Amino acid sequence: MxxxxxxxxxxxxxxxxxxxxxxxxxxxxxxxxxxxxxxxxxxxxxxxxxxxxxxxxxxxxxxxxxxxxxxxxxxxxxxxxxxxxxxxxxxFIPEQSIRDSSIAEIEFKQMLELVDEKYRVVLVLYYVYGFKLQDISELLGINENTVKTRLVRARNQLGELYFGHSQSVKRCTAGEKEGMIL
Missing domain, CATH: 1.10.1740.10 (RNA polymerase sigma factor, region 2, helix turn helix motif)
Known part of the structure; x- marks a missing residue:
């Protein structure tokens, strides 16, 4: 590149x-x-x-x-x-996706939309784009520790949405990140 x-x-x-x-x-x-x-x-x-x-x-x-x-x-x-x-x-009327999506993908998209914006951005940059914490910190103009905190809180929010109680979401490996579709 x-x-x-x-x-x-x-x-x-x-x-x-x-x-x-x-x-x-x-x-x-x-x-x-x-x-x-x-x-x-x-x-x-x-x-x-x-x-x-x-x-x-x-x-x-x-x-x-x-x-x-x-x-x-x-x-x-x-x-x-x-x-x-x-x-x-x-x-707001939610838009319907034209392409076929798995139930898990649809659920993930719906949950992602419910996560606070400042957490959602960090989740996407980390898991989808594959940026390191330091890079996300530079991109968003915030402290690296703030990025870490937002990532943990985002995982907790997802855990609460998915499991119904506060539970930390498992970290994805690099291979899992590549297969993740939003």
Whole structure:
């Protein structure tokens, strides 16, 4: 990926497109977890891709491309959330997924939507995107210990939702993280 980033910085449009394609699923998962809406997630991703393309020359270290891009995505999601806070929306109607999903996947998505936003973002960045605690700390601009605390609280919230009482949720291995779909 580092090679693609260097090529994209030099102006290679194909390399940039390949980078975006490689990261599109993870960008969708993060945006969807924050915004809880496919259309808004698509808008955030589109704005993120445009911003990345326009400001790629400001990236100092190619190895931090993924972190840099995710920070831009989170900022775009927060912009959309701020926009909606100023608009009074009619009662929210949950959208129905068109694709087939397993019952466990549907339950997980529903539980994830019930978790507080600050915990949900940390869960998605850690388990779906595979970021380390230090990277999440930098992305969100918060202390690493705060990230750890939010991760524990998120697991506890999920445990309460799933089991009906406070029970810590088992940590996933790297292999389990890769198979997890949001």
């Amino acid at each position: 580092k090679y693609l980033v260097k090529q994209a910085i030099k102006g290679d449009a194909d390399a940039f497109l390949e980078l975006m394609e490689q990261n599109s699923l993870n960008m969708y998962k993060v945006a969807r977890a924050i915004l809880q809406n496919d259309e808004d997630a698509a808008d955030a991703i589109q704005d993120t891709i445009l911003t990345c393309f326009e400001k790629l020359d400001t990236l100092k270290k190619p190895e931090y491309f993924k972190t840099w891009m995710t920070r831009i995505l989170i900022n775009e999601c927060n912009k959309i959330l701020r926009h909606y806070r100023h608009i009074k929306m009619p009662e």
